[in-house]
Amino acid sequence: MSDRAKNTMQGYADPKLCRELADKIAQSLTGRLRFMEVCGTHTVSIYRFGLRTMLPLTVEHVSGPGCPVCVTHAREVAASIALAAVPKVIVGTFGDMIRVPDSTGQSLQQAKAQGADVRICYSPIDILQTARSNPGHEVVFLGVGFETTAPAVAAVVKQAKAEGLTNLSLLSCHKRIPPALQFLLQNQDVAVDAFLLPGHVCTVIGLQPFAFLRSEYTIPAAVAGFEPADILMGLFVLARMQVENRVEIVNAYPRAVKDKGNPTALAVLGEVFVPGDADWRGLGKIQDSGFFLAPEYKDFDAWERFDLEDIEDKEPPGCQCGQVLKGQLHPRQCPLFGRKCTPSRPVGPCMVSTEGSCAAVFRYGM
């Protein structure tokens, strides 16, 4: 075994452990287990480690709306591009967002090439310093992501208010996972046997927000981590529940997820944001599925400050990201996949983000 195998292919990526878990899943399953994950990191891990090739064909993987870039609506992308064109505005964003095209093919990357000041942030905290050191500029952070990223962004807004940083604002496109799952099930848009719940999101909000899966829809779910053994463990829990005919919401990632979530993160979320109706790519408007700035923080709202609320945009022609996000279409079934739409020339957001299911299938798919 090489050094790499000795050093890193142990613990949660130990080949023996993974094989054992995969075998246990195969042995215990009697019928089909079609599961949906709703987390971009799960999507990537499943493809990157080749997990599908270790599991029986009866385990079917459906990738749901779990990639934050992918679910960002074309209108939100158009608003960010419009913002970047305003003189003396600096737009801070996570790296993946800069290549997402609006319906006309424009992106923040192109805006940047034409002279807009667009800066990639590895952490939302960076934007505070940008605002402090550019008092003559308006600095706007493009807030994209789920319950996982939203608390850090909320903390930044809180800090900006405490410091009286009047040149900083937030274009919040943050989204909440439970209302999206509720929406999919309500509209009978998805036919899945179980959910593999996102470990990162649950670290923040805990298990309770997903209780409706069991009570309203009798669908079992397991919270899973992101190493290969974590995902296999989650799937094993789902397989066992199916065989034993149990419907529960099980925490299969207890080393990171507490049933009640993270109270500190929840507190800052509750203070800075309020839930509101949000537009999801491919899914449309979903009630209470977005995080918007609470009245006490409205001064930091870039949607209002720059009068962006009336911007409209639709999905690029031919793009089927919506159906891919619902798990109704496999990326390879999209006529644009790998032809008109590739990671370097993406049409839709599922191909842009490294966490998008189209990009994962393009990069790693067998």
Added chain:
Amino acid sequence: MHTHILLDHGSGGLASQRLIKDIFVRHLDNPVLSLLNDAACLDISGPVAMSTDTFTVTPLFFPGGDIGSLAVHGTVNDVAMCGAVPKYLSCGFIIEEGLELKILERVVASMAQAAEGAEVQVVTGDTKVVPKGAVDQIFINTTGLGEILVHDPPQGNKARPGDLVLVSGSMGDHGLTILAHREGLAFQTPIQSDSAALHGLVHKLMQEAGAIHVLRDPTRGGLATTIKEIAEQSAVCIELDEAQIPVNPGVEEGCAFLGLDPLFLANEGKMICILPREYAPKALQIMRSHDMGHSAAIVGRVIAGHPGRVVLNTGIGGQRLVHMLEGEQLPRIC
């Protein structure tokens, strides 16, 4: 003497001459360069390999190297990968007005040291100074010439089923070092660029290992992109074993943290060597006993299969496909 580069230094007049004499010739001196003719006159017979590359890396100085040494190693390695012995380099500098002279001198001195180590002479050069903001400090172009000494040099289209795939050491060190240094990220295990000249190891392999089919240095795009290119050029299928691919602990850690794949990160002092199975043990032994190849490993094999396909056996026992790097993972790393 001035302390900063002025537009005058690129004028071709006295200031230019002084700069050439005081910095470039002083450090890079050799009998051809010191004649200061319009062109270098060289004595070469037989087939030659020629390669050119431009270096724009930011930051200029990073753990394990700088733009000067990189400009030598990068081009020397490209020439060496054709099975040639690198002999001569040209270098063109584009310098931003206002650059501190001592920074330029540090870069040129490092270049001279790298050239000496790589056993090449910088025989001709050019300097341009552009107004502030037109380039970022210094850009360097180098062109290399080398003599091809073997009858049947390695090429990207010569991988055949039955061949084994070797790498000369750990993957991803350069790419991650530049990213980490640029963003001010520190990992528990320190990392540094692997920037180095591979001519010596190539020469030894060419002399002693037997018929090498392919030699490539996996620079931008990393191992994944280069292997995929080879699979396409040779119209073969290549299978890689993830668990056998050497990756330094610091790189592994940083990649896990940043969500990067070491297979896509650039290397500047590593090579891929593909050769018939029977010659592989000898080649591995040569690599491992050479300074440039201590952690060399056999990481895969060429098989008859879907032409152009690269399959990775993942560390946990799954399989997936490997594609070329799409888009820019990280700009200006070399």
